[in-house]
Amino acid sequence: MTNILTWYGHATLGLETGGYHLLIDPFFEGNPAAQGDPNTVKADYILVSHGHGDHIGDAEKIARRTGATIITVNEIAVWFRSKGFEKVHGQHIGGGFRHPFGYLKLTLALHGSVLPDGSCGGNPCGFLLTTNDGKKIYTAQDTGLFGDMRLIGEEGLDVAVVPIGDNYTMGPDDALRAVRLLEPRQVVPIHYNTWDLIKQDPQAWAAQVEWKTGSTVSVLKPGESLEF
Ligand code: NI
Ligand code: MN
Numbered sequence: 494m495t496n497i498l499t500w501y502g503h504a505t506l507g508l509e510t511g512g513y514h515l516l517i518d519p520f521f522e523g524n525p526a527a528q529g530d531p532n533t534v535k536a537d538y539i540l541v542s543h544g545h546g547d548h549i550g551d552a553e554k555i556a557r558r559t560g561a562t563i564i565t566v567n568e569i570a571v572w573f574r575s576k577g578f579e580k581v582h583g584q585h586i587g588g589g590f591r592h593p594f595g596y597l598k599l600t601l602a603l604h605g606s607v608l609p610d611g612s613c614g615g616n617p618c619g620f621l622l623t624t625n626d627g628k629k630i631y632t633a634q635d636t637g638l639f640g641d642m643r644l645i646g647e648e649g650l651d652v653a654v655v656p657i658g659d660n661y662t663m664g665p666d667d668a669l670r671a672v673r674l675l676e677p678r679q680v681v682p683i684h685y686n687t688w689d690l691i692k693q694d695p696q697a698w699a700a701q702v703e704w705k706t707g708s709t710v711s712v713l714k715p716g717e718s719l720e721f
Contacts, residue, residue, distance in 0.1 A: 544614025
């Protein structure tokens, strides 16, 4: 079985695993870095890490078109249900559930989570997925560095996806420290170069990481994929 991770730009990820299409933090419209079309992108499941507009983005629109199940923290799950969505699965940090596509656990994230309409989105999260063929992928989404990344690393990660943009999330230096704690086989940087405020040089970061850790860095261009 092949797992295909696609970076659509910013923090928007697609994961194809065992024939299922997962879409994480879909933000296409209004995203200057986006590659991909919210009107055609496939989704069986939409994962939302927190309430900020650059993550909840087009989730509503894509869920209506595709009928995808939305998976998110319970507060945001309740918010989606109040908008009439029925295929919504609320989880929370530290809690895992065996979905048809694999075992998904929500992880700690140090960030905020107010929804675009001002509603409280509860606590933000990251995602740790064990696929049905036993691969482990951790997507940190928006977070600062935290020491318990070491505990996530103990799971034995095939892939880690980490923000490097700085200002709103970890910057390059803390993202390097994150890689040291996570010890993934491969790492993919996200949440940079969408706007000038989070401008970074991913190749320079990749060189540092590969010099100072045992991880391999895959710097994707928006729209590109990584197989694992
Ligand atoms: Ni955010
Ligand atoms: Mn963000």
